[in-house]
Amino acid sequence: RxxxxxxxVDPRYFRPTEVETLLGDPARAQAKLSWKPRTTFEEMVEEMxxxxxxxxxxDAVVEGAGFTSYKHEE
Known part of the structure; x- marks a missing residue:
């Protein structure tokens, strides 16, 4: 009906959609799995x-042709 x-849904399992800081520590994966990153921080920033x-x-090409582009920061 x-x-x-x-x-x-139990409210304890809700996560905020925006968080102030996202911070990870790969130490546990390195210790338990012998994992090593293949990309340095600098390489990741350059790629992004x-x-x-x-x-x-x-987007500049799309807007230059008179169309509306998607706003990625939204």
Whole structure:
């Protein structure tokens, strides 16, 4: 029936959609799994920056042609 509760979620399992800081520590994976990162922090930042620039250039072309582009920061 309309209005019946079908699924109930315990509020303890809700996570905020935006968090102040996302911080990870790979020490446990390194110790237990002998895992080692293949990408340095600097390489990761460069890759992310290159991707953001690629999106910005694409959006400039789209907007230059008179169309609306998706706002990635939203």
């Amino acid at each position: 309309v209005g019946d509760v079908i699924v109930r 920056t290159r991707h953001d620039l690629q999106l910005a250039l694409r």
